[in-house]
Amino acid sequence: MTELRINKLPSPTWNFLKVNEAVINWDTPAGKAAVDINADEIVSAVGGEQTDECSDINYAAVTVKLRERSGSVRINITDEGESRAAALSLVSEGDLTAFLNIGGSGSLIVDVNAKVQSSAKIRLIINQTTSHSGRLVMRMNTDVLSGGTFEILSFFPGTSGTFVDNNVRLIGNEAILKSKTAYIAGEGEKLDLNYTADQIGKRTHSDIKLRGALDGTGEKIFRGTIDFKQGSGGSVGSESENVLLLSDDVVNKTLPIILCSEEDISGIHGATIGDLSDEELIYFASRGFSKEQVLKMLKNSICEDFCRDANDPQTEELAVKRTVSKV
Amino acid sequence: MNSPNKASEIDRSIYDIRNDEDNDYRMKSGLTSDIVERLSAEKNDPEWMRDFRLRSLEIYNEIPTPQWGPSLDGLDIDNISTYVRPKSDMKGSWEEVPDDIKETFERLGIPQAEQKSLAGVGAQYDSELVYHNVKDSVMQQGVVYTDLESALRGEYADLIKEKFMKLVPPSDHKFAALHGAVWSGGSFVYVPKGVHLDIPLQSYFRLNAKGAGQFEHTLIIVEDEAYLHFIEGCSAPKYNVANLHAGCVELYVGKNSVLRYSTVENWSKNMYNLNTKRAVCAEGGRVEWVSGSFGSHTSYLYPMTILNGENASVEFTGITFAGEGQNLDTGAKVVHSAPNTSSYINTRSISKSGGVSTFRSSVKINKNAKGSKASVSCESLMLDDISRSDTIPAMDIRTGSCAVGHEAKIGRISDDEVFYLMSRGVSEEDARATIVRGFADNVSKELPLEYAVEMNNLISLEMKK
Numbered sequence: 001m002t003e004l005r006i007n008k009l010p011s012p013t014w015n016f017l018k019v020n021e022a023v024i025n026w027d028t029p030a031g032k033a034a035v036d037i038n039a040d041e042i043v044s045a046v047g048g049e050q051t052d053e054c055s056d057i058n059y060a061a062v063t064v065k066l067r068e069r070s071g072s073v074r075i076n077i078t079d080e081g082e083s084r085a086a087a088l089s090l091v092s093e094g095d096l097t098a099f100l101n102i103g104g105s106g107s108l109i110v111d112v113n114a115k116v117q118s119s120a121k122i123r124l125i126i127n128q129t130t131s132h133s134g135r136l137v138m139r140m141n142t143d144v145l146s147g148g149t150f151e152i153l154s155f156f157p158g159t160s161g162t163f164v165d166n167n168v169r170l171i172g173n174e175a176i177l178k179s180k181t182a183y184i185a186g187e188g189e190k191l192d193l194n195y196t197a198d199q200i201g202k203r204t205h206s207d208i209k210l211r212g213a214l215d216g217t218g219e220k221i222f223r224g225t226i227d228f229k230q231g232s233g234g235s236v237g238s239e240s241e242n243v244l245l246l247s248d249d250v251v252n253k254t255l256p257i258i259l260c261s262e263e264d265i266s267g268i269h270g271a272t273i274g275d276l277s278d279e280e281l282i283y284f285a286s287r288g289f290s291k292e293q294v295l296k297m298l299k300n301s302i303c304e305d306f307c308r309d310a311n312d313p314q315t316e317e318l319a320v321k322r323t324v325s326k327v
Numbered sequence: 328m329n330s331p332n333k334a335s336e337i338d339r340s341i342y343d344i345r346n347d348e349d350n351d352y353r354m355k356s357g358l359t360s361d362i363v364e365r366l367s368a369e370k371n372d373p374e375w376m377r378d379f380r381l382r383s384l385e386i387y388n389e390i391p392t393p394q395w396g397p398s399l400d401g402l403d404i405d406n407i408s409t410y411v412r413p414k415s416d417m418k419g420s421w422e423e424v425p426d427d428i429k430e431t432f433e434r435l436g437i438p439q440a441e442q443k444s445l446a447g448v449g450a451q452y453d454s455e456l457v458y459h460n461v462k463d464s465v466m467q468q469g470v471v472y473t474d475l476e477s478a479l480r481g482e483y484a485d486l487i488k489e490k491f492m493k494l495v496p497p498s499d500h501k502f503a504a505l506h507g508a509v510w511s512g513g514s515f516v517y518v519p520k521g522v523h524l525d526i527p528l529q530s531y532f533r534l535n536a537k538g539a540g541q542f543e544h545t546l547i548i549v550e551d552e553a554y555l556h557f558i559e560g561c562s563a564p565k566y567n568v569a570n571l572h573a574g575c576v577e578l579y580v581g582k583n584s585v586l587r588y589s590t591v592e593n594w595s596k597n598m599y600n601l602n603t604k605r606a607v608c609a610e611g612g613r614v615e616w617v618s619g620s621f622g623s624h625t626s627y628l629y630p631m632t633i634l635n636g637e638n639a640s641v642e643f644t645g646i647t648f649a650g651e652g653q654n655l656d657t658g659a660k661v662v663h664s665a666p667n668t669s670s671y672i673n674t675r676s677i678s679k680s681g682g683v684s685t686f687r688s689s690v691k692i693n694k695n696a697k698g699s700k701a702s703v704s705c706e707s708l709m710l711d712d713i714s715r716s717d718t719i720p721a722m723d724i725r726t727g728s729c730a731v732g733h734e735a736k737i738g739r740i741s742d743d744e745v746f747y748l749m750s751r752g753v754s755e756e757d758a759r760a761t762i763v764r765g766f767a768d769n770v771s772k773e774l775p776l777e778y779a780v781e782m783n784n785l786i787s788l789e790m791k792k
Contacts, residue, residue: 011717011719012394012395013395013687013689013719013721014395014687014689014721015395017689017721017723019721020395214727230712233712245724245726245727245728245729246727247727248694248697248726248727248728249694249727250724250725250726250727251723251724251725252722252723252724253721253722253723253724254721254722254724254733255719255720255721255722256720256733256735257717257718257719257720258707258717258718258735258737259715259717260707260709260715260716260717260737261712261714261715262709262712263709263710263711263712263714263739264712264739265709265737265738265739266736266737266738267735267736267737267738268734268735268736268737269718269733269734269735270732270733270734270735271722271731271732271733272731272732272733273722273724273729273730273731273732273733274729274730274731275727275728275729275730277730
């Protein structure tokens with residue numbers, strides 16, 4: 001058993017809130033995760049393995065490179081019910097779309113390192129199909145160079161523990177981050193997210209959006225930090241979260257943070273957290289929907305939003321199947 | 328309260344007057360059990376208070392210095408004198424206060440404000456109150472406004488023992504423990520049931536001694552169906568060594584009562600302001616915090632409200648202006664612990680000339696606070712690219728039956744707005760100062776006129792630097 005400390009808040013706050021980091025006990029990975037890769041011809045996608053020198057943990061390693069034009073890669077990673085690990089490297093000099101499906105029922109660590117070269121793009125679609133009892137730790141680091149765009153769509157439909165540490169550095173001028181996350185956490189499920197956008201270059205742009213629902217004893221922490229570094233003049237950043245609370249036993253923690261060392265920027269953040277109002281329920285009731293039906297529709301709509309944005313039949317099939325089994 | 332009408336009339340020296348240290352007694356620097364026992368003996372504490380101080384010291388020694396906020400490396404308690412007694416005991420008439428101390432308060436405008444617009448005044452100089460007075464008409468309504476130490480030995484002794492540091496226990500954080508060990512001075516206010524005090528009470532805290540700490544304790548009890556506006560002001564001359572302010576404010580607000588607590592804080596820029604303020608609010612009660620933070624080298628200041636009764640509410644309105652050499656970490660905390668409670672936090676912060684301003688908040692909605700509503704709004708203005716402004720809000724929601732909203736903005740002064748004012752003959756400097764004063768309007772419009780003028784003048788002073 002290993003103690004993992006992840007999701008560290010870049011600028012800590014009161015200890016009593018218990019949000020400055022996540023400390024979790026983790027079964028030491030026994031080996032590499034099972035990986036399945038399917039790539040367009042133009043995309044170089046190589047599977048293998050690597051060993052972490054410090055921990056001696058064996059990772060399944062996937063290296064994906066796109067040198068020009070556009071292409072896509074589809075990667076399935078699963079823990080096969082054990083404690084496993086995988087490392088993914090993405091480099092794009094063109095327009096790369098990566099569909100990442102993460103499944104299993106054990107404990108899985110996935111490390112992702114991505115680099116978006118100048119004027120290039122990576123579109124990363126993460127679809128989690130891990131079963132309710134499964135656990136996932138994702139540690140992601142992305143550098144975006146001048147004029148590059150990193151677009152990330154994620155769907156986390158609920159597990160006994162999902163921890164995502166997503167750090168994006170907008171290094172070059174006019175680098176862009178677009179992030180949309182959809183989630184559902186139900187009875188006995190926990191989602192712990194830590195997103196950071198370091199805006200370093202001039203006229204960079206970040207947009208972080210989340211939408212989710214908590215039900216039963218579901219717990220969720222979202223830490224979102226936009227950090228305008230000195231010299232990031234002309235940059236714009238925004239983050240927003242919309243959380244629907246469907247039970248009186250949920251726990252929701254939201255920390256939308258802006259750090260700013262630059263005068264000529266514009267940063268905004270907003271959050272809306274709550275249940276369905278009586279007016280909304282009456283509206284639906286007047287159209288023949290019971291409260292249970294409305295709640296089911298709302299949870300399904302979170303999945304539908306993700307599927308619409310992903311615009312990929314295979315991803316949609318998996319996401320809908322997982323959501324239906326849950327809802 | 329000094330109230331010049333134009334920025335050009337502002338005289339910074341009113342805050343910077345230094346009187347020669349002609350104290351009656353100054354405790355040696357540092358913090359040991361001997362020092363705490365000596366302080367307790369000097370104060371003629373009852374036994375329970377002496378024991379309380381010593382327990383607090385033990386807690387202080389056990390709790391680590393916070394690692395999540397601005398650096399406190401420049402603060403060495405071994406170099407702070409925790410008790411300085413001025414050469415005057417507490418008087419009920421300004422004529423009896425020694426001339427140099429009286430002149431200091433006159434230049435700050437306190438006696439004048441008392442005559443014009445206050446129901447009672449307490450003035451603390453270093454570690455002790457030197458003046459306390461309350462209008463007869465207020466006393467006749469049963470309102471008690473006195474120094475805490477007199478109250479500790481008088482009619483209200485049992486009540487104070489019951490309430491003192493129960494809202495802010497010494498175990499709350501390191502500087503609450505420090506306060507518990509060395510507190511001195513401060514005020515006790517008791518407003519009986521049904522009494523509506525139309526004009527405010529004010530306490531003013533002045534720290535003159537170099538390398539000293541001020542640890543006043545304010546305890547206010549507002550019974551059911553009552554109203555009180557309490558104003559707190561503070562300032563100090565600047566020295567080249569650290570001074571420390573670790574006061575404590577505890578507010579008990581009864582059923583359907585309203586307590587408005589206004590502060591214009593203008594400590595000198597060598598001050599570590601580690602103040603703790605907390606209110607608990609019963610059913611239908613309301614707390615209104617109005618807070619302007621302009622001074623200090625380093626501040627940790629987050630007034631907290633616990634909404635303990637159904638339909639209780641709180642509104643926090645604050646502004647922080649961090650200039651050169653300042654690191655001001657301010658905000659508010661709210662705990663919703665009863666159904667249908669509501670909170671509104673509305674703040675502005677301004678950073679200039681290398682100043683660091685951090686807005687930090689926490690809104691917690693407990694499981695039993697069904698039907699509660701919370702809203703947080705913070706706006707920050709960056710006036711140059713060598714300053715820093717951070718917003719660190721947190722929301723912790725434990726029930727599905729609630730509505731919580733949060734919005735924040737950070738940005739700069741619009742060139743268009745400056746251009747518009749300049750096209751109407753206003754200089755760029757005045758245009759920027761006007762825009763910043765407008766930005767701070769959320770607080771100034773909540774203050775009595777004299778204090779709003781002082782606050783606007785403090786902004787003008789900072790803008791001219």
